[in-house]
Amino acid sequence: MDKVLGNKKTILFFVGPALLFYLLLLIVPTIWSIGYSFFSGSPLRGFDFVGFDNYTAALRDKHFLDSLFASMRYAAFVTTGQVVLGLCLALLFVFFLKKYSSLVRTLVFFPVILPAVAVAQLFSKLFEFSPQLGLVNDLLATLHLDSYVQAWLAQGDTAFAVLVIMDIWRSIGFYAVILYAGLIDVPDDVIEAARLDGASGLRLVTSIVLPMIRPILLSAVIFSLNGTLKVFESAVALTGGGPGNSTTMLTMYMYNTAFSYGEYGYGSAIAVYLLIVCLLVTLLIYRFARKNIA
Secondary structure, eight states, X not given: OHXXXXXXHHHHHHHHHHHHHHIIIIIHHHHHHHHHXXXXXXXXXXXXXXXXXXXXXHHTOHHHHHHHHHHHHHHHHHHHHXXXXXXXXXXXXXXXXXXXXXXXXHHHHGGXXXXXXXXXXXXXXXXXXXXXXXXXXXXXXXXXXXXXXXXXXXXXXXXXXXXXXXXXXXXXXXXXXXXXXXXXXSOHHHHHHHHXXXXXXXXXXXXXXXXXXXXHHHHHHHHHHHHHHTXXXXXXXXXXXXXXXXXXXXXXXXXXXXXISOOHHHHXXXXXXXXXXXXXXXXXXXXXXXXXXX
16 A cells, blocks of 8 residues: 555546646636636626725625624524534433434434525424414414514524524534544543543543544534535525525625626625635634644
């Protein structure tokens, strides 16, 4: 194996196709978008060079700032829910269910493979207000909590909350499995030694388990944040960005600007801002993690 992997042609054979796809599907479109961001117009109307005007205009655009804030608020809530609840499930699999956790892991992971449109239809029915009450409103009415019966998806704050709940539920199994893979690599003798020293429960988790799975946990946080900042299909399928612009994320505003209104340059500038935000968030998390380790 060392002889095979030491051959540069073999390395190129294995890495080349993936690198080519990465180059064509990610790097080239990114460079293309950055280039478009310095122009105004569309392929039909033609393009005019405007320099950094699209970037300065975005900073004065209330809709851009609102969608940026909505994306960051959504990312904060959903990332926290995905990672924290995913960690709780992973701990449940390892320390309580143990070898009987296979079925539960499968059931928890099942929503991950469901299409976003199907999940959105499910939640729209669960929180339905008219023409008939959905399961949530019906349950509230049964419990005589009529004051809480409402059109959840017709109000900004509640629509945002339903979107957050839906995406946490949809993705929690993915992060539970990732963190479970990290937890099962923690040596049993380390856990037993900690228990003999008196560590148990929350203290065992915070003092022994979490430090040992820090790299996996860090990767999960970064992966979740970058995914939630770029949320698109679930918001489109559930709320369409409404009511008003309460759930219009930055990706949706970028899409509408570029493809609905034909402003390719301005839409590309919004995409570049999104790229910058994702890079800054990743760098800040890495710096915070390294500082804590040091």
